[in-house]
Amino acid sequence: MTACRYLFLSKTEVRAVVIGKHHSGKTSVINTILETRTEAEGDEDVKREGIIDGRRVSLVETPGWWKTFNLSDLSNLSKQQLVRMISLISPGPHVVLIVIQADSAFIDTDGRFLEDYVELLGPNVWTHTLVIFTRGDLMKPEDIEQNIQKDGSALKRLIEKCENKYQVFNNSNHHDRTQVKELFKKIEGIVQKNNGKHFDIDLKKVKEVNEQWEEIQTRAYSRKSRVQEKRSKVQEKACVHRLEEIRVVLLGWVLCGKSSAGNIILNRDEFAIGGKTGECTRRFGDVDGRKITVLDTPGWWKYFTSELNPDFIRSAILGSVSEFEKPPHAILLVIPADVAFLEEQKRITEQNISILGDDVWRHTIVLFTWGDRFKNISIEQHIESEGEALQWLIEKCRNRYHLFDNTDKNNRDQVTELLQKIDEMAAENSLFHLNT
Ligand SMILES: Nc1nc2c(ncn2[C@@H]2O[C@H](COP(=O)(O)OP(=O)(O)O)[C@@H](O)[C@H]2O)c(=O)[nH]1
Numbered sequence: 534m535t536a537c538r539y540l541f542l543s544k545t546e547v548r549a550v551v552i553g554k555h556h557s558g559k560t561s562v563i564n565t566i567l568e569t570r571t572e573a574e575g576d577e578d579v580k581r582e583g584i585i586d587g588r589r590v591s592l593v594e595t596p597g598w599w600k601t602f603n604l605s606d607l608s609n610l611s612k613q614q615l616v617r618m619i620s621l622i623s624p625g626p627h628v629v630l631i632v633i634q635a636d637s638a639f640i641d642t643d644g645r646f647l648e649d650y651v652e653l654l655g656p657n658v659w660t661h662t663l664v665i666f667t668r669g670d671l672m673k674p675e676d677i678e679q680n681i682q683k684d685g686s687a688l689k690r691l692i693e694k695c696e697n698k699y700q701v702f703n704n705s706n707h708h709d710r711t712q713v714k715e716l717f718k719k720i721e722g723i724v725q726k727n728n729g730k731h732f733d734i735d736l737k738k739v740k741e742v743n744e745q746w747e748e749i750q751t752r753a754y755s756r757k758s759r760v761q762e763k764r765s766k767v768q769e770k771a772c773v774h775r776l777e778e779i780r781v782v783l784l785g786w787v788l789c790g791k792s793s794a795g796n797i798i799l800n801r802d803e804f805a806i807g808g809k810t811g812e813c814t815r816r817f818g819d820v821d822g823r824k825i826t827v828l829d830t831p832g833w834w835k836y837f838t839s840e841l842n843p844d845f846i847r848s849a850i851l852g853s854v855s856e857f858e859k860p861p862h863a864i865l866l867v868i869p870a871d872v873a874f875l876e877e878q879k880r881i882t883e884q885n886i887s888i889l890g891d892d893v894w895r896h897t898i899v900l901f902t903w904g905d906r907f908k909n910i911s912i913e914q915h916i917e918s919e920g921e922a923l924q925w926l927i928e929k930c931r932n933r934y935h936l937f938d939n940t941d942k943n944n945r946d947q948v949t950e951l952l953q954k955i956d957e958m959a960a961e962n963s964l965f966h967l968n969t
């Protein structure tokens with residue numbers, strides 16, 4: 534095929550996949566290219582098409598990620614979603630558009646994570662990549678250039694990996710077609726350089742992931758049914774009483790969302806968010822006409838085994854139960870729902886929780902946070918796709934779990950339902966006694 538023929542191809546059809554962190558501007562980039570408007574990011578509308586200067590353009594938006602330091606922190610579900618989205622533009626994209634905010638810091642960890650993430654598509658993907666800097670209106674072109682040229686910087690390394698292909702976008706003016714024309718010129722260059730060939734999706738991997746996904750759906754459905762069945766049985770047989778007074782303890786690693794969950798339960802900002810505290814804090818409130826006591830704890834380090842934790846953490850865990858005049862009704866083991874939960878976290882969580890003795894599990898509910906990240910998927914799908922470590926934990930808590938969106942202060946139903954689950958658990962058990 535001649536170069537001319539490749540050029541012709543890229544002028545008739547372009548398939549692209551758009552990758553980037555959450556809020557990097559992926560949806561806006563697609564809006565700018567297609568000169569349309571949709572607000573939702575990462576929602577159902579993942580594949581969008583249009584005709585640009587006579588060529589058919591298909592764009593697939595991938596789900597994105599939040600601030601994550603390591604690829605191993607990314608949940609299985611997020612990795613699976615990426616492969617499933619990419620397969621929407623079979624047989625493969627001509628170009629992979631990597632979206633980065635021009636005015637945000639891009640440090641080494643961001644660079645390393647991004648490289649690993651892009652390579653989930655396959656090691657040969659780099660010849661098809663191009664970086665789009667969004668929010669170009671907020672940065673001077675020479676400042677962007679300077680950031681890219683900074684010796685040893687993560688951005689320089691990334692741009693070099695992308696063979697120096699990038700384009701600056703101003704999405705606030707999506708009628709500016711010059712930026713889109715420039716982008717397509719660069720895409721034509723990529724298609725030519727790859728001899729007209731698109732990036733080949735690993736179809737075997739896609740098939741595998743799709744099959745896994747089918748299984749996950751079935752297992753998630755079955756777990757949900759089991760939970761509902763068990764709850765109905767408990768309600769029928771165990772004479773569930775509405776507890777007028779409930780005492781709960783929040784346990785979990787640092788920054789998992791304990792204090793935020795405490796505030797949601799009490800419907801007031803009682804606990805400091807994002808801070809490091811060395812002590813337990815007890816706060817009270819009236820929720821649905823019940824007297825609630827919440828004990829917030831400092832939390833352990835996510836990657837440190839319990840021997841490496843400072844003494845005060847062990848004391849705080851022990852104190853979390855003994856500090857009450859009466860034993861707590863529930864231990865809420867807080868776990869962020871949008872990150873990986875690996876064997877290492879299982880081991881560390883088990884070590885820390887077991888400080889309270891073996892009986893603790895009978896009184897524990899896993900409280901998942903970051904429910905706001907679960908728009909089109911269920912928590913059961915996450916549990917089933919994440920793997921054995923998380924499933925072990927859920928089973929250890931006798932299939933008791935609950936999902937909170939700590940950003941939605943108006944959603945009181947999530948609290949009412951948690952309290953009902955505590956009523957049910959109490960009906961199953963006697964109160965928890967410290968037995969170490
Ligand atoms: N988007 C989102 N952010 C959350 C959620 N829960 C907690 N956060 C954020 O996570 C960070 C740590 O939360 P915090 O409650 O202080 O964690 P703690 O160390 O376990 O008490 C804060 O920046 C919170 O705003 C949640 O459900 N959704």
Ligand SMILES: [Mg+2]
Pocket residue numbers: 791792793805806807808810829830831
């Ligand atoms: Mg806290």
